[in-house]
Amino acid sequence: MVEALALDPRRLIRGEEPLVYTIDLKKYFPVKGLIFTKGYVKAVDGVTIAVPRGKTLGLVGESGSGKTTLGRVILRLEEPTSGKIFFDGRDVLKFKGEELRRFRRRAQIIFQDPYGSLNPRMTVFDLIMEPVRVHKIRVGDPQEFVARLLEKVGLNETHMFRYPHEFSGGQRQRIAIARVLALNPEFIVLDEPTSALDVSVQAQILNLLKDLQRERGLTYLFISHDLGVVRYMSDYIAVMYLGKIVEMGPAEEVFEKPLHPYTQALLSAIPVPDPEVASRRKRMRLQGEPPSPLNPPRGCRFRTRCPLAFSKCTEEPPLEEVERNHWVACWAVSGS
Amino acid sequence: MVVPEGCDPIIEVRDLKVNFYTYAGVVKAIDGVTFTICRGETYCLVGETGCGKSVTSKALTRLIQPPGRIEGGEIYYYPEPGKRVDILKLSEKELRRIRGSEITYVYQDPSAALDPLYTIGYQVAETMKAHGLVSRIKEGVRRAVDILRTVAMPDPEVRVRSYPHELSGGMKQRSVIGMAIANRPKLLIADEPTTALDVTIQAQIMDLLLELKRKTGMTLLLITHNLGLVAEYCDRAAVMYAGRIVEEAPVRELFKNPLHPYTQALLKAVPNPLARMDKLESIPGSVPDLIRPPRGCRFHPRCPLRMDVCSRERPPEVLRGRGHRVACWLYTDEGGVAGG
Numbered sequence: 001m002v003e004a005l006a007l008d009p010r011r012l013i014r015g016e017e018p019l020v021y022t023i024d025l026k027k028y029f030p031v032k033g034l035i036f037t038k039g040y041v042k043a044v045d046g047v048t049i050a051v052p053r054g055k056t057l058g059l060v061g062e063s064g065s066g067k068t069t070l071g072r073v074i075l076r077l078e079e080p081t082s083g084k085i086f087f088d089g090r091d092v093l094k095f096k097g098e099e100l101r102r103f104r105r106r107a108q109i110i111f112q113d114p115y116g117s118l119n120p121r122m123t124v125f126d127l128i129m130e131p132v133r134v135h136k137i138r139v140g141d142p143q144e145f146v147a148r149l150l151e152k153v154g155l156n157e158t159h160m161f162r163y164p165h166e167f168s169g170g171q172r173q174r175i176a177i178a179r180v181l182a183l184n185p186e187f188i189v190l191d192e193p194t195s196a197l198d199v200s201v202q203a204q205i206l207n208l209l210k211d212l213q214r215e216r217g218l219t220y221l222f223i224s225h226d227l228g229v230v231r232y233m234s235d236y237i238a239v240m241y242l243g244k245i246v247e248m249g250p251a252e253e254v255f256e257k258p259l260h261p262y263t264q265a266l267l268s269a270i271p272v273p274d275p276e277v278a279s280r281r282k283r284m285r286l287q288g289e290p291p292s293p294l295n296p297p298r299g300c301r302f303r304t305r306c307p308l309a310f311s312k313c314t315e316e317p318p319l320e321e322v323e324r325n326h327w328v329a330c331w332a333v334s335g336s
Numbered sequence: 337m338v339v340p341e342g343c344d345p346i347i348e349v350r351d352l353k354v355n356f357y358t359y360a361g362v363v364k365a366i367d368g369v370t371f372t373i374c375r376g377e378t379y380c381l382v383g384e385t386g387c388g389k390s391v392t393s394k395a396l397t398r399l400i401q402p403p404g405r406i407e408g409g410e411i412y413y414y415p416e417p418g419k420r421v422d423i424l425k426l427s428e429k430e431l432r433r434i435r436g437s438e439i440t441y442v443y444q445d446p447s448a449a450l451d452p453l454y455t456i457g458y459q460v461a462e463t464m465k466a467h468g469l470v471s472r473i474k475e476g477v478r479r480a481v482d483i484l485r486t487v488a489m490p491d492p493e494v495r496v497r498s499y500p501h502e503l504s505g506g507m508k509q510r511s512v513i514g515m516a517i518a519n520r521p522k523l524l525i526a527d528e529p530t531t532a533l534d535v536t537i538q539a540q541i542m543d544l545l546l547e548l549k550r551k552t553g554m555t556l557l558l559i560t561h562n563l564g565l566v567a568e569y570c571d572r573a574a575v576m577y578a579g580r581i582v583e584e585a586p587v588r589e590l591f592k593n594p595l596h597p598y599t600q601a602l603l604k605a606v607p608n609p610l611a612r613m614d615k616l617e618s619i620p621g622s623v624p625d626l627i628r629p630p631r632g633c634r635f636h637p638r639c640p641l642r643m644d645v646c647s648r649e650r651p652p653e654v655l656r657g658r659g660h661r662v663a664c665w666l667y668t669d670e671g672g673v674a675g676g
Contacts, residue, residue, distance in 0.1 A: 062534035168622045198384040198561070203605040203618035225534065228564075228607035232616060252612065269539040271564030273606050275588045278568040281610075285543065286536045288490070289504055 007318075009050045009086075012248065013236060013325050016052035018086075019219045020074060020107075020187055023048055025083035027066075027073050031294060041293045043069040045243035046083070048319070051187070056213065056220040058234030058251065060227060060266070064293055065240040067223045071189040074221065075107050076100075087187070105135045108185040112192035114172035118164040124150070125160045128179050135183060149178040154208060170201035177208065187219045194229060206233060227270050231255050236325075239263050242293055242301040245319060249326035259328045262302045300331065308332040340572070340586070340659045343374035344417050346523055346555050347396060352409035354391055354400060361627035365391050365404070367579040367634075370653075373523070375417070378549065378556040380566050380587075383576035386623055389559045392576070393525050396557075397435040398423060413439070415522060437467040440516040444528040446508035449515075450500040456484070456511045457496035463515045480514070487514045488544055506537040510544070517548055524549075527559040542569055563606050567591055572659070575599050578624050578634040585660040595662040598635045633665065641666060 009021035025047045028040040043066040051057040061067045072078045074085055076092060085092040087103060095103050111117040118127055128146050132139055139145040147157040153174040164172055173193060180188060190209065194202040206229065212218060222233050230237065231251060238248040239260065247260040258264045261284075268284040286305050291297055297304050299314040306313070312331045319329040328334060339345065354366035366388045373379040381389040394400055396411060411423040415438060423431070443449055451459060460483055461476025470476040477496060484492035487510040500508055509529065516524055526545060530538035546569060549556050558570060566573050566587060574584040575596065583596040594600045604617040621638045624630050630637050636646040645665050654667040 062536065170622060198623070199563075199602060199605050200384060200619035201622060203607075203616040204620075206607070206616060207618055226607075227535075227609040231609050232607040232613055255609065265536060267609065269535045270609050271538075271542075271562060271568040272610050273563040273567050273591070273603065273608055274610075275567040275591050277610060278564075283539075285539060289506055289537060290534075 007048045009048050012048070012050045012327065013052055015325075016050075016055065018050035019053040019088060020221070021048075021050040021086050022070075022074060023084040023086075025070070025073060025085065026081045027069050027078060028081045039294055042243045042296065043293065044073060044080075047240075047243075047245055049238050049245060049248065051219055051221050052236065053219055054213075054217045055235040056222050056233050058230035058237045059221060059223045059240060060225065060230050060237060061240035062225060062266075062290060064242070064290060066243040066293070067240050068191055070240070071109065071191055071221055071223050075109055075189055076103070077109070101135070105137075105183045106185050107187040107189070108180045108183060109189040109191060110173075110176050110180055110193050112195050114169055114176055114196065115164075117176055118172060120164050123161045123163055124155075124175055127164075127175060128182050131179060132182050137183065139182075145182075146178075149181055152181065152212075153178045154204070168201070169197050170204060173197065173205050174208070177205075177212070181212070184216075185218070187221070189221045189223065191223045192225070193222075195224070195226065202229070209233070227255075227267065239266070242290060242296050244301060245327075245329065246302065247326075247328050247330075248319070249323075253323070253326050257326075259322060259326070259333045260302075260330050261306050261308050261332065265305075300329070339372045340374060343372065344376075344414075345372045345412075346375040346414050347373040347557075348410070348412040348414075349392070349396070350410040352392065352395060352411065353407040354388075354395055355405055355407050357403040357405070358627075363626045364629055365579050365626060366395065367629070368409075369576075369579070369581050370409075371574055371581060371584060373555060373557060374572075375414075375522075375555055376553060377571040378546070378558060378569060380558045380560065380570035380573040381576055382560055382563065382566050382573050384561055384623060386578075386626070387576040388579040389576050390527050393441075393527055393557060393559050396423065396525065397439050398426075398431060399435070399441075413523075433467070436463060437519040438521055439523045439525065440519070440521040442509070442512050442516050442524065442526045442529045444531045446505065446512045446532070447500065449512045450508060452500050455497050455499055456503070456514075457481070460484070460496075460511070460515050460518050464518050467519050469519055480518075483514045483518050484511070486517070486548070487511070488540075489514070505533055506540065509533065509541055513541070513544065513548070517552070517554075520552060521554055523555045523557060525557045525559070528561070529558075530565070531560075531562075545569075563603065575602070578629060579626055580634060580663065582635065582664070583660075583662045586658070589657065589660055593657075593660075595656060595660070595667060596635075596664050597639045597641050597666070601640075633663075 027044040028042050030037045031039050059067045073080045125146050155174055194205050224230050234251045237251045237254040238245050241262050247263045258267055265284050265286045272278050288305050300317050303309040303313040317329045317331045319327045320334040322328050350370050352366055352369045356363040356365055383389050413421045413423050457477040457480040460480035461473045464470045464476045481492050481496050489495050489510050530541050570587050572586050574581045577598050583599050601619045619638055632648050633646045633651050636642045651663045651665045653661050653663045655661050
């Protein structure tokens with residue numbers, strides 16, 4: 001049997017240096033019964049991934065796959081049940097005091113809902129300056145500093161003393177981005193940053209994020225259920241299903257040559273904005289729905305919906321490298 | 337008015353206007369919308385938040401609630417070829433016979449469409465009883481098992497006794513679709529039916545809708561913001577922007593040869609999962625405030641090709657090719673000259 005621990009995250013993506021990586025990371029949430037704990041939701045169950053410096057790792061999966069939990073655990077917004085997280089070569093779980101505070105500045109998150117993530121009683125100026133004050137960063141003239149940031153994200157200084165309710169969803173997401181940039185972070189978890197926005201505005205925000213990455217060498221973990229958006233944003237892709245990574249590799253390769261049956265099904269389920277292609281491509285339809293994460297199937301978690309499932313699938317398939325940097329956890333693909 | 341050849345209309349909407357009277361002012365949500373849905377087709381209203389696609393679909397059975405009001409236009413429903421019903425002149429009682437029976441709705445959020453206190457079977461039976469298809473609830477519940485089987489609900493005999501909270505999102509939406517088809521509607525209006533669901537479940541639900549349509553011969557009106565769904569599942573589509581239809585065409589034509597600058601920009605702004613894209617084009621600015629909509633063409637403040645006339649006068653509808661109409665000055669004689 002192959003132990004998940006045998007996987008060295010630094011070798012997942014050869015030719016790149018990981019800024020962030022995890023080893024066999026687990027996050028279980030207890031489910032309370034009347035008196036005793038009834039069981040655990042294994043939201044993240046043994047995940048080993050690497051995010052290369054200056055690049056974007058796209059994390060895709062359906063609701064309940066654990067992608068958001070994974071992002072939060074990596075930032076230590078939730079304490080993991082077990083496993084390790086490394087940031088810039090150092091063990092994140094050992095950070096304390098000043099060191100933890102520095103990590104909190106260098107690693108940031110942008111949330112999906114720009115309506116819920118900004119305090120409605122603070123002006124844009126205060127919203128942006130709050131984290132700066134918390135981290136005691138010297139910025140010179142605060143107004144000039146905020147004005148520069150606003151310009152950077154496509155707003156301007158006339159917006160500085162307004163409140164969040166005066167802005168549209170897209171503008172609010174720009175404010176959230178400015179707020180994060182104020183701390184000059186290196187790593188940003190983007191958790192469905194455009195899911196609440198209309199397509200015409202979504203494109204603006206995605207392009208802004210790409211420009212900022214190029215300019216500042218930012219490293220992104222981009223979480224989304226929208227495969228079109230993920231393909232546009234990512235250099236590498238990791239596909240999650242019920243708490244596990246089932247496939248991981250260079251974005252182009254995963255999209256052009258998906259190997260795991262779940263990835264294939266996911267790609268063939270997305271409606272494509274091109275009627276010519278839509279009528280020609282072959283479809284693969286999944287039966288049923290994802291099982292409950294409280295009681296996932298033994299072995300490969302996808303086997304209950306998998307068209308290729310066979311007896312071996314009751315054992316857990318290890319993540320194996322099938323082609324350079326392209327990893328798959330599937331008995332039908334890796335054989336043996 | 338553009339109607340495809342051989343079209344047997346089931347719905348005709350002419351110059352529809354809907355306003356919402358709010359404290360902030362009058363929201364001109366629908367401003368002169370005209371279209372025809374042909375019997376048996378899948379027609380689509382596509383657009384972004386606030387473009388008026390849902391309001392338009394609700395107006396079809398006069399479901400607009402105060403402070404909203406239908407302020408003008410005509411809506412005709414043809415239960416069968418040649419038989420015309422003027423929706424705006426019906427009494428509330430006559431309308432109720434059509435709504436929920438001949439014309440039914442499926443909305444985005446299945447939890448909101450189901451009553452948490454009743455079983456799925458009871459709720460399906462209730463719709464049938466309300467429209468006289470069965471005389472007793474008990475009989476309806478028995479028939480509900482077949483209906484749940486039709487919508488591919490797993491274990492229909494068990495699920496008929498389930499309460500909504502016991503079902504997943506996909507199963508709830510299947511139940512709602514079951515309620516909507518229980519009375520064998522002629523027109524099913526699906527308003528973002530899969531937006532709350534995961535993609536693999538979305539595919540199942542869309543396939544189900546199309547299969548039901550094929551089996552029963554009903555007409556489907558799909559309201560969506562998702563251009564992928566339009567491309568995969570619709571016959572004809574109308575693109576809406578700020579309360580107006582800016583372009584209407586058969587789906588293949590619309591994607592191959594989009595004419596309106598808004599449609600063109602929208603298609604370039606959607607990331608395509610099956611193609612490599614180096615740069616997404618974004619549309620600058622955001623959707624206008626419909627209390628004070630821009631004069632002339634409502635898209636002109638964001639339009640890369642705007643001309644003087646665009647901010648002065650509303651663009652007329654121009655017919656370009658088969659069943660393809662566009663409301664844009666670029667395609668008129670005046671605009672063509674001014675633009676060229």
